[in-house]
Structures are given as C-alpha cells and as structure tokens.
Amino acid sequence: MVVFSKLQTVPYSCRDYAHPWTDSCTDAAAGIGFHSIQECLRIYITVYTLALMMRGRVPTKKQLRQTILGIIQSSAFLSCHAYSFMLTVCYIRRLTGNFNYLSVSFLPAFISSFISIMIERPSRRSLLCLYVTNVASETLFRMAARRDLVKPIPHGEVYIFMASMSALLYFYRSQSRSGNDSVYSLISFIVGPCEQKDYNASSQSGQVSGRAGGRPWLLLSLTQVLNESLRPVVEFLKSRGRHSSCPHPHSCLHYTLHSSAKQFAIGYGLQACLNLLLRFRKIAKNPTILGKMLFGKEAYGLGAFLGGFSGLFKLILCLLRRATGGDSPKHAIPAGLLAGTTFGFYPSPTVALYMMWKTLQVAYNAASARGYLPELPWATILLYCFSTAVLFHAAVLEPRSLRPSYWRFLLGISGGRCGETNKMAHAMLNLPGIPIV
Incomplete structure (x- = not known):
C-alpha cells in the first residue's frame, strides 16, 4: 500500500490484474455475470420463498406474482453488480492506461454499485444500504485495529x-x-x-384475536x-x-x-x-x-x-x-x-452494528422531520455505493479484514474469480499475500 500512498500508477494490463484467466475484457465480464445469475437466483429464490412461508398462510396469485417478480428483479440487481464491476475495472484501465490505488477496486465498485442499485426496488434500497454499511463499518474497524489506530474493547x-x-x-x-x-x-x-x-388495548386485543384464527390447528x-x-x-x-x-x-x-x-x-x-x-x-x-x-x-x-x-x-x-x-x-x-x-x-457484532446504524437512521429521520437537519434524498444510494466500494477494496487488498461470511459470498457470486484477482493485486502492488482464515 505504501507504493500507492500518492496514487502512484502501475502499468499493468487488464489481463495481468483483473482477469488472468482470459485475454478478453468482455468475455471476463460476461463469464462472471453469467455465473452470478445462477448464484443470485439460488440465493433470492431461497430468501423470497422463506419470506412467503413465514406469513403462515397459503399465498394468493397476486403474492406469488409479486414474489416471482421480486426474485427476478433482485437477481438482476446483484448479477448486474458483478458484471458491471469487472467491466468498469477494465474500462477505467483503458481510459487511464494504468492502475492506481483507487482504480484497482474502490472507484469501479462505487460506479458499479450506483448502476446496479438503480435496478433494485426502491423499497429494498434502505435495507441493502443498512446491511452493507453494517459490514463496511466492521471492516473499517478491523483495518484500523490491524494498523494499531484503535484497540478493540472487550464486550x-x-x-x-x-x-x-x-x-x-x-x-x-x-x-x-x-x-x-x-x-x-x-x-x-x-x-x-x-x-x-x-x-390502545381494545384495538390490540382485536388484532390478536384476528391473528389467532390463522394459526395452524x-x-x-x-x-x-x-x-x-x-x-x-x-x-x-x-x-x-x-x-x-x-x-x-x-x-x-x-x-x-x-x-x-x-x-x-x-x-x-x-x-x-x-x-x-x-x-x-x-x-x-x-x-x-x-x-x-x-x-x-x-x-x-x-x-x-x-x-x-x-x-x-x-x-x-x-x-x-x-x-x-x-x-x-x-x-x-x-x-x-x-x-x-x-x-x-x-453476543453478535452484526446485530449490535445493525442496531447502531438503525438508531442513527431513526434519529436522523426524526431530526429531519422536525426541521433540525436537512433531508438528503440521495443519502441512501450514496452511502450504499461508498460502503460497497469499501468492501470490494478490502476484498482485493486486505481480505482478512472482511467478515468471513462476506468473503465467501463474494467468492460464490464471482465463481472464485475474486480470489484470483486478489492474488494478482498483491503481486502487482508488491504486497504480501493475506489469505483470509
């Protein structure tokens, strides 16, 4: 990382870094995109089906139709993310003629995140932002702890x-x-x-009795x-x-x-x-x-x-x-x-960080509703893009700071290609290999 402390460039080709398995940038992006579609469909079919089953009653035709459309839209969002990231890495490399500390992952991830989040339903953008911000804040803390900038506090x-x-x-x-x-x-x-x-105790009792009738016998x-x-x-x-x-x-x-x-x-x-x-x-x-x-x-x-x-x-x-x-x-x-x-x-750091970010969101919304703070209509999208860029940057240059489950998720979506890019990045930046454990 010292090599890139002042955005020093490295004259490597796309094949040398981004896709060592093929010479073609479009073939590399298409291959990752095709594999991610299969993985995304598997993930979202499971998620949406479980959400449908948890309602505890037979779904209507409208609910089934909404579920199928949700699976397709969410899968398109995530697979577009994988496809556009690889394509953006190569496109920026062709524009600048080299790689630097930001263009190896952070900047392409930010751009591809912005493109893909526009495909997802607006109702899900806040949830996605909250999730990636949760993981990104944990990643940034681990990166700071590895540099002795902060010290973990017991419990x-x-x-x-x-x-x-x-x-x-x-x-x-x-x-x-x-x-x-x-x-x-x-x-x-x-x-x-x-x-x-x-x-209201009376209205609540009515709701409870209404729900009881839908329970399994x-x-x-x-x-x-x-x-x-x-x-x-x-x-x-x-x-x-x-x-x-x-x-x-x-x-x-x-x-x-x-x-x-x-x-x-x-x-x-x-x-x-x-x-x-x-x-x-x-x-x-x-x-x-x-x-x-x-x-x-x-x-x-x-x-x-x-x-x-x-x-x-x-x-x-x-x-x-x-x-x-x-x-x-x-x-x-x-x-x-x-x-x-x-x-x-x-104890769970994931749950704790989720509650922390949710608290900040609720507090900001309350202050904004009362006129104490300005409304930021693009804040959710921009925070999602920044947090995702942090995660992709860490995945390439410092994967040990990532949450292991998120690293496995990236490997699954990319068909293992993320690991190959990681190795090439460490070689071209003269960094020691940091395999995740």
Whole structure:
C-alpha cells in the first residue's frame, strides 16, 4: 500500500490484474455475470420463498406474482453488480492506461454499485444500504485495529447494543404509530405493544384475536392445552398488584414473567431449528450430538437473551412507574441500558452494528422531520455505493479484514474469480499475500 500512498500508477494490463484467466475484457465480464445469475437466483429464490412461508398462510396469485417478480428483479440487481464491476475495472484501465490505488477496486465498485442499485426496488434500497454499511463499518474497524489506530474493547458489541436499544426504545415510547420505522415491528415483537405510545388495548386485543384464527390447528390445540393446565398459576399471577400508570391489563408480575417465558421459548425454538437445519449432515453422521445441540449450554443463548431482555425491560419500567408515581418515555433509557446487558448471552457484532446504524437512521429521520437537519434524498444510494466500494477494496487488498461470511459470498457470486484477482493485486502492488482464515 505504501507504493500507492500518492496514487502512484502501475502499468499493468487488464489481463495481468483483473482477469488472468482470459485475454478478453468482455468475455471476463460476461463469464462472471453469467455465473452470478445462477448464484443470485439460488440465493433470492431461497430468501423470497422463506419470506412467503413465514406469513403462515397459503399465498394468493397476486403474492406469488409479486414474489416471482421480486426474485427476478433482485437477481438482476446483484448479477448486474458483478458484471458491471469487472467491466468498469477494465474500462477505467483503458481510459487511464494504468492502475492506481483507487482504480484497482474502490472507484469501479462505487460506479458499479450506483448502476446496479438503480435496478433494485426502491423499497429494498434502505435495507441493502443498512446491511452493507453494517459490514463496511466492521471492516473499517478491523483495518484500523490491524494498523494499531484503535484497540478493540472487550464486550464492545454489548455496549453498542445497550446504547442503541436505549435510544430506540425511547423513540418507540415517544413516537406515535404513524411515525414508526420498520425496526419497531421487531421491538414490538420482543417487548410487546403495550409500551408503545398511543397504545390502545381494545384495538390490540382485536388484532390478536384476528391473528389467532390463522394459526395452524395443531399449534392452536397445543396452546389451548397448555393454557388450561397452567390456568390456576396464570390467574394467581394476574391477580397481583398493578400500578395505575401501567398500560398492561394485568399485574406487573404477570406482565413481566409471561413476556420473559414467551420470548425464551421463541428464542430457544428458533435456535434449535437453526441448529437442526445448519447441522443436519453432522447429525445424520453422528446422532449422539443431537442431545448436546438441543440441551447443551449453548442451546439456550438466544432464548436467554430474548427472555431476559423482554422481562428485565418491563420489570424496570414497572419499578420506575411505582417509584416516580407515573409513566414517562424517558424511563426507556435506563430500562433499555440495563436490559441490553442480556445481550451478553448471545453476543453478535452484526446485530449490535445493525442496531447502531438503525438508531442513527431513526434519529436522523426524526431530526429531519422536525426541521433540525436537512433531508438528503440521495443519502441512501450514496452511502450504499461508498460502503460497497469499501468492501470490494478490502476484498482485493486486505481480505482478512472482511467478515468471513462476506468473503465467501463474494467468492460464490464471482465463481472464485475474486480470489484470483486478489492474488494478482498483491503481486502487482508488491504486497504480501493475506489469505483470509
């Protein structure tokens, strides 16, 4: 990298760097584009099908048509990204006659990102921007840490999550439903709708009863049997004390324990299903690991986090209402901070960074709506292009700083060509090989 500290050029051809497997720039771009189409279709067919199945009911013809069109459009977006990147690398090389530190990856990735994001649906651009910004910020931190510019903080992801959730929960309790962001659906699922501003118990009960009718009969029957067997305990918990400012219908004890138990069961079930799906081959070869997988210490991580977060958050809110004699959205700040400590049961830098960037987005939108900050209509697209350019630049020059899952994704989309370009870049820039591990 020292060679390119002042944008010093290197007179290498496109074949020497971009596509050592062929002499033709168009053949190289077309080959990567064709392979990426197959990989993109496989990815998006899986994603869209799972999203359709999670609705829990038979899809209509309109939903099927929208799903098919979504698969085609998203696949076109991602495959265009792979095709245009290779084409842009070669085009800039032909214009300038050489390569430099920016033209080996960053500038072509920025241009190809701008071209491809225009193909994707506008409703998905914000989600894509949030994802790549998440990964890019982690990559930049790793690059800075490798240069001793910053030092990792033990359990840093927990602190980030705590601060982000306290802010998001404050917005959740202080903003009306009309101003809700999509992330509030996730928050409502974890902590329940009672803590949301302008909560209406009667309308919410109607929505719940309406959803219950769409549940599978077996799940509904099991739920009814469980409710009948635990009815005496539940009635006892419901009859305990409740503060007048609390928005929930029954006692604070029932409100806290019921939510905690429910979220623990959901978290445990999700983690168990994921373990079974991801380790199906290992289980088939060695069935004895099934018991440890379902009942070992690691099996309860997600459940402990979701159950602990939901229960602790509600418990602190109820205690603060009793202590202050009333309710306030500001109670969500200390409650969110303390409840966020349960993230230690299931720590994830990805989730922590997602919440951090989502918090910044929500805060900026709130400030912009009140006139404190200007609206930036192109901010999402430009931030997506910049973040993707950072990731592609790191993939070529410093892949060890990338998240391993993203590196595997790039290898899959490019048919392994990304690894060959990486090796050629290190050779032409006189850099030591940095294979990812």
